[in-house]
Amino acid sequence: MAGRSLPPVGVFALQGDVREHVAVLAQLGADVREVRTPAQLAEVGGLVIPGGESSVMDKLSRLFGLRDPLRDRIATGMPVYGTCAGLIMLADRLHDAIEGQLSLGGLDVAVRRNAFGTQLDSFETDLAVPALGEPPVHAVFIRAPVVDEVGAGVEVLASLDDGRVVAVEQGRLMGTSFHPEVAGETRFHARFLDHVAAAS
Numbered sequence: 531m532a533g534r535s536l537p538p539v540g541v542f543a544l545q546g547d548v549r550e551h552v553a554v555l556a557q558l559g560a561d562v563r564e565v566r567t568p569a570q571l572a573e574v575g576g577l578v579i580p581g582g583e584s585s586v587m588d589k590l591s592r593l594f595g596l597r598d599p600l601r602d603r604i605a606t607g608m609p610v611y612g613t614c615a616g617l618i619m620l621a622d623r624l625h626d627a628i629e630g631q632l633s634l635g636g637l638d639v640a641v642r643r644n645a646f647g648t649q650l651d652s653f654e655t656d657l658a659v660p661a662l663g664e665p666p667v668h669a670v671f672i673r674a675p676v677v678d679e680v681g682a683g684v685e686v687l688a689s690l691d692d693g694r695v696v697a698v699e700q701g702r703l704m705g706t707s708f709h710p711e712v713a714g715e716t717r718f719h720a721r722f723l724d725h726v727a728a729a730s
């Protein structure tokens with residue numbers, strides 16, 4: 531489906547693992563653009579916000595005048611997929627944010643940054659994601675956040691064995707604590723492109 535009538539899609543490119551997301555989206559047939567300016571944002575029909583450091587993404591998005599246009603597009607229904615720091619950016623509420631750190635919001639969730647402490651800073655696990663079918667997702671967690679609170683309109687896509695929520699969706703906004711793009715996993719990005727197709 532991607533590549534047929536799909537508008538260009540963007541990857542937020544001021545900070546983070548931009549190249550990996552561009553590669554997955556291109557592999558799925560999308561016309562991918564890196565987004566650093568409001569003009570570039572206006573050209574895309576959906577956006578991936580990568581992993582990286584959410585406090586830096588916040589600062590840079592304000593500095594580059596992207597924060598308000600991003601909030602407008604999210605409010606008017608642009609599909610967005612955030613991984614890790616990108617999930618933090620999409621959360622309405624942050625736990626353990628650094629002082630003054632803002633998120634963009636959109637997802638009615640509270641997200642805790644760096645939720646796995648030092649011992650489990652980074653780990654990999656196979657995760658059942660019923661909405662994506664079989665096989666399980668090989669999920670790579672890198673200084674990852676978890677979703678602490680989930681609002682009424684939010685669907686939980688995946689949880690760890692201990693019940694902690696690590697993937698959510700609300701309308702056309704989706705967020706994962708982990709990084710599918712570094713593990714050769716394409717189904718979250720394909721689902722994001724489905725959202726873009728449905729929105730355009």
Ligand SMILES: NC(=O)CC[C@H](N)C(=O)O
Pocket residue numbers: 580581582583584585613614615616618643644672673674675
């Ligand atoms: N891999 C990641 O994106 C880590 C997120 C980072 N710990 C943050 O708070 O933004």
